Amino acid sequence: MAITLVALEGIGAIRPGDDLAALLAEAIGRAGGGDGDLLVVCQKAVSKAEGRVVRLDDVRPSAPAERIALEIEKDPRIVEVILGETRRIVRMDQKHLIVETRQGYVCANAGVDESNSLDASTVILLPEDADASAARLRDQLRARTSLDLPVLITDTFGRPWREGLVEVAIGVAGFLPMLDFRGKRDLTGRELHHTVVAVADELAAAAGLLMDKDRGTPAILVRGYPFQRGEGHAAELLRERSKDLFR
Amino acid sequence: MAITLVALEGIGAIRPGDDLAALLAEAIGRAGGGDGDLLVVCQKAVSKAEGRVVRLDDVRPSAPAERIALEIEKDPRIVEVILGETRRIVRMDQKHLIVETRQGYVCANAGVDESNSLDASTVILLPEDADASAARLRDQLRARTSLDLPVLITDTFGRPWREGLVEVAIGVAGFLPMLDFRGKRDLTGRELHHTVVAVADELAAAAGLLMDKDRGTPAILVRGYPFQRGEGHAAELLRERSKDLFR
Numbered sequence: 001m002a003i004t005l006v007a008l009e010g011i012g013a014i015r016p017g018d019d020l021a022a023l024l025a026e027a028i029g030r031a032g033g034g035d036g037d038l039l040v041v042c043q044k045a046v047s048k049a050e051g052r053v054v055r056l057d058d059v060r061p062s063a064p065a066e067r068i069a070l071e072i073e074k075d076p077r078i079v080e081v082i083l084g085e086t087r088r089i090v091r092m093d094q095k096h097l098i099v100e101t102r103q104g105y106v107c108a109n110a111g112v113d114e115s116n117s118l119d120a121s122t123v124i125l126l127p128e129d130a131d132a133s134a135a136r137l138r139d140q141l142r143a144r145t146s147l148d149l150p151v152l153i154t155d156t157f158g159r160p161w162r163e164g165l166v167e168v169a170i171g172v173a174g175f176l177p178m179l180d181f182r183g184k185r186d187l188t189g190r191e192l193h194h195t196v197v198a199v200a201d202e203l204a205a206a207a208g209l210l211m212d213k214d215r216g217t218p219a220i221l222v223r224g225y226p227f228q229r230g231e232g233h234a235a236e237l238l239r240e241r242s243k244d245l246f247r
Numbered sequence: 248m249a250i251t252l253v254a255l256e257g258i259g260a261i262r263p264g265d266d267l268a269a270l271l272a273e274a275i276g277r278a279g280g281g282d283g284d285l286l287v288v289c290q291k292a293v294s295k296a297e298g299r300v301v302r303l304d305d306v307r308p309s310a311p312a313e314r315i316a317l318e319i320e321k322d323p324r325i326v327e328v329i330l331g332e333t334r335r336i337v338r339m340d341q342k343h344l345i346v347e348t349r350q351g352y353v354c355a356n357a358g359v360d361e362s363n364s365l366d367a368s369t370v371i372l373l374p375e376d377a378d379a380s381a382a383r384l385r386d387q388l389r390a391r392t393s394l395d396l397p398v399l400i401t402d403t404f405g406r407p408w409r410e411g412l413v414e415v416a417i418g419v420a421g422f423l424p425m426l427d428f429r430g431k432r433d434l435t436g437r438e439l440h441h442t443v444v445a446v447a448d449e450l451a452a453a454a455g456l457l458m459d460k461d462r463g464t465p466a467i468l469v470r471g472y473p474f475q476r477g478e479g480h481a482a483e484l485l486r487e488r489s490k491d492l493f494r
Contacts, residue, residue, distance in 0.1 A: 001253075001254045001256075001457060001464075002251055002252060002253045002254065002457075003251070003252045003453075003456055003457060004249055004250070004251045004252075005249060005250045005251075005252075005453075006248075006249045007248045007249065009248075094490065106407075106408040115442070156442075156444075159406055159407075159408075160353075160406075160407050160408075160486075160491065161353040161406075161407075161485070161486055161491060162415070162445065162448065162484050162485065162486055163425065163443065163445060163483065163484050163485070163486050164424075164425050164443045164444055164445025164446075164448065164484060165442065165443065165444050165445060166444070166445050166448050166449055166452070167449065168409070177411075178410065178411050195362070195403075195412065196410065196411050196412065197403075197411055197412050197413070197455070198409065198410065198411025198412060198413050199411075199456065201409065201411065201413050201452065202413055202414065202452040202453065202455045202456050203456065204452075205413070205448065205449040205451075205452030205453060206250075206252075206449065206452060206453030206456060208444070208449045209250055209446065209449050209450065209453060209472055210248060210249075210250060217248075225456055236410065237409050237410050237411060238408070238409065238410070239407075239408055239409055239410050243341065244407060244408060
């Protein structure tokens with residue numbers, strides 16, 4: 001068994017209002033995309049196409065934003081944008097601002113992105129609802145390509161305990177993000193306890209190997225992965241606070 | 248650009264004392280492995296071959312192990328084994344025991360594995376030093392195949408904030424586990440702050456998509472990934488406690 005990850009080339013830098021589905025459909029066509037493929041798209045391309053862009057010149061920082069900006073040594077306008085996307089501050093320390101976003105992701109700076117933006121005076125926000133963004137892209141691609149490609153939207157997150165960033169799932173459409181092995185037996189007949197695999201995050205990380213931000217490769221086709229079709233959502237990957245020992 | 252993940256078939260269940268390098272070399276040969284490939288092996292196969300196996304009948308639980316076992320509703324002999332691998336208990340709650348292992352990994356049950364073991368009366372420990380295990384495997388495979396394949400040993404870990412388990416890197420040899428983009432510029436010329444990508448974890452997660460524990464697929468060949476050769480170690484992925492906001 002083999003899985004192939006194919007970088008979709010020739011898409012170029014996305015700008016607000018671009019028809020992302022059209023650009024992706026063309027690139028999928030060039031790559032010979034077919035049934036059984038799964039499409040991974042980076043958040044930044046989706047956010048830009050959706051116009052989730054803020055001009056810093058238009059931002060008036062509030063007093064709390066000014067205070068936090070001093071503490072973490074950040075542009076107060078960017079902190080203001082971050083706080084607007086924030087449900088709750090999880091940690092603020094060592095110049096890092098880790099928050100729970102309105103969507104429930106726990107990540108640095110509420111996913112507000114200063115790099116790889118349209119220019120140095122803008123920042124990019126996460127999609128309002130990346131599961132809905134994925135579902136829209138899936139529908140638009142179905143209309144354009146006659147393929148029902150599952151769609152996975154990813155972003156680059158840090159994590160506790162481990163150095164370095166990895167690509168994780170923030171939006172899912174058309175497949176199940178978790179594979180549940182509970183109740184199944186291992187090779188010796190013993191039950192596989194607690195084994196629920198976050199395949200959407202594994203797919204995201206795999207795609208991350210090819211998503212070169214310096215070269216503008218926003219989308220990857222995963223070929224040969226036996227995904228489970230279904231109406232899954234990346235929101236299922238968010239651990240409920242009551243079950244989370246770390247919030 | 249494309250990356251292919253190839254499951255190495257026909258290795259079968261590993262038993263203590265098995266020559267894992269020989270079994271892997273044969274499977275790599277069958278898969279047409281070549282220069283530029285990278286080998287991913289699951290921890291369980293490595294641990295079994297290294298004899299990191301404990302018979303529960305041989306374990307006499309201590310008083311602390313008995314006490315913790317009551318609290319988390321686990322076999323006190325298994326808790327005793329876990330404590331023997333533990334440097335520090337990070338969290339104990341909701342029937343979970345999350346510890347920092349002697350090697351510095353933060354994970355459930357110190358990586359002590361009850362499932363997919365040799366039989367129901369044994370458990371499997373993490374390798375004593377998985378970076379050293381990876382280096383040994385690399386040397387042994389170089390001798391047998393004349394290929395210098397980078398080796399990545401992985402295990403299945405949970406993580407805070409997110410549901411589901413993912414495959415992560417615990418041993419590395421022959422390549423750099425982190426790619427450092429700091430100082431590089433994005434498409435608009437703005438510096439890419441804080442962007443150090445944990446490629447070893449992304450490779451581990453990618454391989455996790457094919458490591459089917461029910462079917463005994465312990466190793467994956469990654470083909471076409473432009474890894475950086477070098478004397479890297481998975482230990483670099485462990486965040487120093489002083490820099491970790493979550494310990």
